[in-house]
Amino acid sequence: MNDAVSNSTAPSSSDAVRRVAFLGLGVMGYPMAGHLAKAGLEVTVYNRSSPKAEQWVAEYGGRAARTPREAAGGADLVMACVGNDDDLRSIALGEHGAFAGMARGAVFVDHTTASANVARELAALADTQGIQFIDAPVSGGEAGAQKGALTIMCGGEAAAFERAALTLEHYAAAVTRIGAAGAGQLAKMVNQICVAGMVQGLAEAINFGEQAGLDMRLVLEVIGKGAAASWQMENRGKTMIDGKFDYGFAVDWMRKDLGICLEEAKRNGASLPVTALVDQFYGDVQALGGNRYDTSSLIWRLRQLKAGR
Known part of the structure; x- marks a missing residue:
């Protein structure tokens, strides 16, 4: 656990966390909630599609709730991992939302990749209700969630972070507080900007090498030991070659x-020309029918262009 702001150690109260709720059992949330159950915590889950929640309970135990409010009742921590800003508001707010069921002092931890604005909005609303909010987007993908090896970037008050951090470590390799509310989401934007550029660079490099007649498996093995090495090269290079x-x-x-990144850049004045271009390239992949392909499919776009498609 790291705290880039206070560098403080989580207090013993974190050890007292026993009851948690997890809202959203998609490809990330399902295994994340599973790690909490395996750690011996009392877990109540909620999912918009109830059969998925029932499946989770059959596999891990715990309890399925009918609404986010019901799931959050009596929980020390409420974790959420949903699709976007609107999804997050729908499970957090309103008569049946989690905030309405949370006890004073409980912490809402949002793992959704969302905007910094919604994080600040919900943090302010939580404060008026005597509860706490942490924006905590994750990096590491489905494999990281399954292995319990995610990287979590957090924004929020130090006390709330300290309350939640040890519990988050059940599915994370690193948990770090970046700053105030919204800082976790901003850090995730930095992450995605880096990933977009690296994947496009790797796609162009492999495509170039193939056109030059090189054995790209051998080339990646060689350059992967030098300055060009990256997670993307190590984990996606061979699969990109194989299509x-x-x-x-x-x-x-x-x-x-990337849309969230570009919108934030308009607000803060940052220039993201490469990110904007790669976003357009992903639009091309969608137009070609690759909506559900992995992000490394940027090389598929280049191959389709060469084939005249």
Whole structure:
């Protein structure tokens, strides 16, 4: 656990967390909630599609709730992992939302990749109700969620972070507080900007090498020991060569994330020319039918262009 702001150690009260709720059992949330159950915590889950929640309970135990409010009742921590800003508001707010069921002092931890604005909005609303809010987007993909090895970037008050951090470590390799509310989401934007540029660069490099007649498996093995090495090269290079894109982080999700980055850049004045261009390239992949392909499918776009499609 790291706290880039206070560098403080989580207090013993974190050890007292026993009852948690998890809202959203998609490809990420399902295994994340599972790690909490395996750790011996009392877990109540909610999912918009109730059969998925019932499946989770059959596999891990715990309890399924009919509404986010019901799931949050009596929980020390409420975790959420849903699709976007609107999804997040729908499970957090309103008569049946989680905020309405949370006890004073409880912490809402949002793992959704969403905007910094919604994080600040919900943090302010939580404060008026005597509860706490942490924006805590994750990096590591489905594999990281299954292995319990995610990287979590957090924004929010230090006390709330300290209350939640040890519990988050059940499905994370690193949990770090970046700053105030919204800082976690901003850090995730930085992450996605980096990923977009690296994947496009790797796609162009492999395509170039193939056109030059090189053995690209051998080339990646060689340059992977030097300055060009990256997670993307190590984990996606060979599958890009093989044209395998049926796993990992989907293009539709990446476009959603890059849209958030570009919108934030308009607000803060940052220039993102490469990110904007790669976003357009992912749009091309969608137009070609690759919506659910992994983000490494940028090389597929280049191959389709060469084929005149």
